[in-house]
Amino acid sequence: MTTVIKVEGISKTFKIHHERHQSLKERMLHPRSGTVETFNALKDISFSVDTNETVGLVGHNGSGKSTLLKCICGVLQPTSGQIHLRGSLAALLELGAGFQPELSGRDNIFLYGAMLGFSKKMVEGIFDDVVDFSEIENFIDTQVKFYSSGMYVRLAFAVAVNVDPDILVVDEVLAVGDERFQAKCIDRIRTFQDEGRSILFVTHNADQVRAICDRAIVLDGGHMIADGPTHESLRIFREHLMDSAVEHDRSGLLASISIDSITTPSGSFDVRSGAGMHFDVDITSQSAYSGNFVMEIFTRKGLLISRSDAKGSPVNLTPGKNRVGIDLAQIPLLDGIYDVNIGVVDPRGNTVIAWREQAASIQVTYDGREGGLVELGAAIRQQ
Amino acid sequence: MSDGSTTRVARRSLENDAFRVVSARDSLITRLRNLWNRRELLFSLIRSDIRIKYKNSALGIVWSMLTPSLFLAIYWLVFGEVLKNGIPNFVVYLFAGMIVWNMFNTSLSTATGVIVVRSGLVKKVSFPREILALANVGAATFYFFIQLGVFGAYLLLVQHSPDYAYFWLLPIAFLGLYLFTAALAILMSAITVYMRDMEHFILIILQLWFFLSPVVYSYEHSIAPKLHVWGVAWLYFLNPITLIMLTFQRAFYVATTAPSTTQTVVVHGHAVPLTLQILPSWPMSTYFYLDLALLGIMVIVFLGAEVLFGRLQGNFESEL
Numbered sequence: 001m002t003t004v005i006k007v008e009g010i011s012k013t014f015k016i017h018h019e020r021h022q023s024l025k026e027r028m029l030h031p032r033s034g035t036v037e038t039f040n041a042l043k044d045i046s047f048s049v050d051t052n053e054t055v056g057l058v059g060h061n062g063s064g065k066s067t068l069l070k071c072i073c074g075v076l077q078p079t080s081g082q083i084h085l086r087g088s089l090a091a092l093l094e095l096g097a098g099f100q101p102e103l104s105g106r107d108n109i110f111l112y113g114a115m116l117g118f119s120k121k122m123v124e125g126i127f128d129d130v131v132d133f134s135e136i137e138n139f140i141d142t143q144v145k146f147y148s149s150g151m152y153v154r155l156a157f158a159v160a161v162n163v164d165p166d167i168l169v170v171d172e173v174l175a176v177g178d179e180r181f182q183a184k185c186i187d188r189i190r191t192f193q194d195e196g197r198s199i200l201f202v203t204h205n206a207d208q209v210r211a212i213c214d215r216a217i218v219l220d221g222g223h224m225i226a227d228g229p230t231h232e233s234l235r236i237f238r239e240h241l242m243d244s245a246v247e248h249d250r251s252g253l254l255a256s257i258s259i260d261s262i263t264t265p266s267g268s269f270d271v272r273s274g275a276g277m278h279f280d281v282d283i284t285s286q287s288a289y290s291g292n293f294v295m296e297i298f299t300r301k302g303l304l305i306s307r308s309d310a311k312g313s314p315v316n317l318t319p320g321k322n323r324v325g326i327d328l329a330q331i332p333l334l335d336g337i338y339d340v341n342i343g344v345v346d347p348r349g350n351t352v353i354a355w356r357e358q359a360a361s362i363q364v365t366y367d368g369r370e371g372g373l374v375e376l377g378a379a380i381r382q383q
Numbered sequence: 384m385s386d387g388s389t390t391r392v393a394r395r396s397l398e399n400d401a402f403r404v405v406s407a408r409d410s411l412i413t414r415l416r417n418l419w420n421r422r423e424l425l426f427s428l429i430r431s432d433i434r435i436k437y438k439n440s441a442l443g444i445v446w447s448m449l450t451p452s453l454f455l456a457i458y459w460l461v462f463g464e465v466l467k468n469g470i471p472n473f474v475v476y477l478f479a480g481m482i483v484w485n486m487f488n489t490s491l492s493t494a495t496g497v498i499v500v501r502s503g504l505v506k507k508v509s510f511p512r513e514i515l516a517l518a519n520v521g522a523a524t525f526y527f528f529i530q531l532g533v534f535g536a537y538l539l540l541v542q543h544s545p546d547y548a549y550f551w552l553l554p555i556a557f558l559g560l561y562l563f564t565a566a567l568a569i570l571m572s573a574i575t576v577y578m579r580d581m582e583h584f585i586l587i588i589l590q591l592w593f594f595l596s597p598v599v600y601s602y603e604h605s606i607a608p609k610l611h612v613w614g615v616a617w618l619y620f621l622n623p624i625t626l627i628m629l630t631f632q633r634a635f636y637v638a639t640t641a642p643s644t645t646q647t648v649v650v651h652g653h654a655v656p657l658t659l660q661i662l663p664s665w666p667m668s669t670y671f672y673l674d675l676a677l678l679g680i681m682v683i684v685f686l687g688a689e690v691l692f693g694r695l696q697g698n699f700e701s702e703l
Contacts, residue, residue, distance in 0.1 A: 006402070015701050074509035077697055084402035097507035102435040114427035115508050143438075 005049040010081035012042040041067040043222045054199040056213035063219040087166025095156035101145035126162045134158035171202045210302035238357040256286035257354045273366035279326040285317040296341040335366040428518035462599040479635040480598035486527040494519040494568035496582040502703040516572040549634035555674045556630040562681035566688035573695035603660045
């Protein structure tokens with residue numbers, strides 16, 4: 001394990017000009033006017049990333065995650081603090097940002113490679129791999145301005161992942177391209193992980209973080225509020241999202257409904273594999289509300305096993321104490337601890353009204369001989 | 384940096400690599416080292432600049448010779464034939480000055496707006512920002528050498544022989560020109576981010592600057608006598624381009640004095656051409672010392688521009 005990224009007390013302050021005087025005339029007329037407000041995008045962030053680590057950077061819009069990433073890539077200068085980097089770094093802040101539309105795909109591969117800081121010789125060495133990966137052989141000598149947006153993105157991603165970086169920095173770029181290409185990108189990221197490279201991955205898609213990252217850092221309003229194992233950080237992230245949603249909710253609906261507790265009749269969350277289970281969820285509501293009820297079950301590694309809801313029959317909450325029952329007919333899971341998330345959501349969409357992340361942890365004991373996650377009751381015999 | 388020989392299977396250990404530091408403000412040495420490390424990007428950008436410029440035009444790179452030639456023809460017609468400035472062999476004189484001027488003019492008029500124009504890149508990809516302006520200067524340098532080639536061909540055609548003894552001064556003068564142009568280019572590109580007017584303003588300044596430089600007239604014949612009266616001939620040399628042009632003209636045009644083609648004096652009842660002082664009659668050593676001093680100053684000017692650029696680029700993201 002070698003540290004490749006060391007971020008030490010990074011802060012970034014932006015000046016916000018309310019009146020921008022960018023022309024000479026305006027500068028002469030208003031030499032000091034225009035109120036300038038400072039905005040702290042990042043406040044004293046410190047963390048480090050080792051080789052062989054994939055770290056997710058999560059936070060809602062405006063939390064400073066992209067600013068932090070830009071500082072690490074050297075696009076922005078931090079106002080204070082230092083970042084130490086070791087090894088080569090390829091940053092995908094925006095796919096194809098360095099492309100020249102007038103040039104051919106071939107020329108752009110070299111130009112983009114040079115922009116990412118790799119030599120011409122090296123790009124020559126990987127040229128065929130890039131073309132292969134991007135699947136645009138037939139258009140490689142066409143000017144990039146005639147490319148479809150998908151081709152554009154594929155070419156850019158292909159260059160960045162093939163230049164053999166020690167550190168790959170990815171900013172929400174996996175949202176582009178068709179599903180098959182996305183899967184290909186994720187595959188390539190996994191290969192990177194197997195090879196022991198470091199990946200810093202920014203997204204607000206919690207599922208992607210769960211799928212890819214070992215560790216997650218949560219930013220909120222420029223502060224680092226969590227840095228730890230993915231499921232831990234994501235729990236903090238979700239709770240935080242809920243808190244800020246409550247703060248910004250004008251109708252007061254979000255504040256009026258809270259999930260108090262989840263209990264079982266026996267008081268224990270231990271269960272034998274294959275047995276059923278019953279949960280009682282206590283909800284306090286200050287107003288009448290009719291919504292959907294959602295339950296998610298995750299493995300400790302963050303894999304979603306099941307997401308179920310009230311199946312079209314709304315849960316009618318009345319002012320005061322409410323109790324919602326969840327019956328699980330059978331839990332065919334194998335040995336392990338599973339986290340349960342529960343929540344009340346808007347019946348039409350998915351707007352979360354109340355949420356408890358990791359409201360309970362089920363301990364499943366299994367004494368059968370199957371491997372994997374679930375017991376499917378397979379019987380194997382010769383016919 | 385990765386050395387390129389690493390394979391996908393066995394990763395090179397990074398344990399012995401030194402840390403690179405990204406901090407609030409890099410020192411001049413660090414910034415110069417970064418520039419040097421990213422020279423491949425500079426050459427890539429220069430190549431793409433040149434390619435893009437003539438990509439979809441039928442005549443292609445020929446335009447880089449055609450446009451200056453056209454200007455050359457116009458200036459020759461206006462200043463040589465219509466206004467009769469009396470400089471003999473005016474095309475050669477004009478050519479020597481024009482190639483220097485074109486290098487300076489093309490660089491500054493393209494580099495001034497370059498950071499604003501390519502703000503998308505500046506905000507998303509990490510590289511020393513001044514490379515964008517330097518790429519424009521690099522492309523102009525490429526055109527400079529093409530025009531120099533055309534100039535050479537022209538000299539052969541009209542059988543004008545340059546003063547080869549002065550040729551060794553040309554690299555010194557050119558280096559001075561390059562550094563001065565590069566310094567102004569990176570500075571202007573940064574200032575334009577804060578004051579968008581600069582893009583238009585620079586064109587006016589360049590127009591003026593053209594006539595402050597001895598391209599279409601002779602310094603020694605037209606300017607020096609007037610300034611000498613006031614004892615302020617040095618004022619004219621505050622324009623670094625002047626000395627560089629004089630060196631190029633001295634090497635290619637040669638004649639420091641020449642019989643005028645338009646003015647005559649009457650000697651013993653005969654009209655004989657007036658002898659014109661076209662170029663300063665300095666010895667070679669004076670040219671050398673002046674060019675060397677200019678180069679020294681330009682090194683400092685360039686470093687100064689780098690330092691200023693470093694300060695200015697800190698706020699780029701809030702202005703772009």
